[in-house]
Amino acid sequence: RKDVLRLTTGSNNLDSLLGGGLETQSITEFFGEFGSGKTQIMHQLAVNCTMPEEKGGFNSDVLIIDTENTFRPERIIQMSKYRELDSDEVLRRIHVARAYNSHHQILLGEKASEMAKEYNAKLLIVDSLTSHFRSEYMGRGSLSERQQLLNRHMHDLLRFGTLQNAVIAVTNQVAARPDVFFGDPTAPIGGNIVGHTATFRIYLRKGKAGKRIARLIDSPYLPEGEAVIQVSEDGIID
Numbered sequence: 621r622k623d624v625l626r627l628t629t630g631s632n633n634l635d636s637l638l639g640g641g642l643e644t645q646s647i648t649e650f651f652g653e654f655g656s657g658k659t660q661i662m663h664q665l666a667v668n669c670t671m672p673e674e675k676g677g678f679n680s681d682v683l684i685i686d687t688e689n690t691f692r693p694e695r696i697i698q699m700s701k702y703r704e705l706d707s708d709e710v711l712r713r714i715h716v717a718r719a720y721n722s723h724h725q726i727l728l729g730e731k732a733s734e735m736a737k738e739y740n741a742k743l744l745i746v747d748s749l750t751s752h753f754r755s756e757y758m759g760r761g762s763l764s765e766r767q768q769l770l771n772r773h774m775h776d777l778l779r780f781g782t783l784q785n786a787v788i789a790v791t792n793q794v795a796a797r798p799d800v801f802f803g804d805p806t807a808p809i810g811g812n813i814v815g816h817t818a819t820f821r822i823y824l825r826k827g828k829a830g831k832r833i834a835r836l837i838d839s840p841y842l843p844e845g846e847a848v849i850q851v852s853e854d855g856i857i858d
């Protein structure tokens with residue numbers, strides 16, 4: 621893969637763990653329990669993407685597929701101020717589509733990749749990748765259908781990443797279903813399908829005093845390791 625670019629996370633620690641930031645043409649999955657900071661990181665990535673290249677951004681627009689109605693413009697404004705960016709300009713460059721169910725989410729993903737060339741968006745966020753799928757496809761009977769749809773959806777996202785040379789960032793909650801993912805309490809939703817399609821997987825857990833520990837899992841070439849980040853008023857920092 622040529623021309624791979626890297627987007628800063630806002631934290632030098634986390635950027636180093638990732639070899640310089642989130643890669644384009646790949647899917648990076650952040651997974652962890654509620655409140656672990658996944659949505660905060662997505663907001664920070666959106667802000668960072670609008671920043672100039674010399675600051676670790678792509679100077680480009682951002683597409684967000686929001687499935688849980690957790691996008692907050694106020695947070696974008698706070699994070700923009702800390703980075704001395706014009707918050708109105710940043711907000712104008714972030715395009716949020718609310719996905720009302722898994723079917724709608726899939727359509728938005730297809731639409732994004734069909735229209736990739738018409739956007740100057742080098743970041744596509746899906747927060748959360750799995751929440752609709754989890755609530756709509758309960759139980760073992762529908763598991764294979766769910767996995768098949770998720771798989772197709774992720775390949776649509778990846779196509780956007782390839783066509784646009786864009787970063788794809790998705791979030792995933794840790795399963796609260798030990799009956800499905802028996803023996804591994806940290807197993808993310810979507811199991812093998814999401815795990816195999818996401819190139820980079822980062823497990824987030826809460827530390828002390830607003831700190832979060834990010835662990836890189838199963839990376840194709842980066843060493844496994846951990847980085848400590850902070851989720852603060854100003855956004856994601858060291």
Ligand code: GTP
Nearest residue numbers: 652653654655656657658659660661793851852853
């Ligand atoms: P789920 O979507 O429920 O799975 O959680 P999540 O991983 O997306 O968590 P989220 O990113 O929403 O993190 C919420 C946490 O971020 C809060 O509990 C706070 O600790 C922190 N947070 C959010 N906003 C602020 C803020 O304005 N200031 C500070 N200091 N912390 C914040």
Ligand code: MG
Nearest residue numbers: 658659660690
């Ligand atoms: Mg969230």
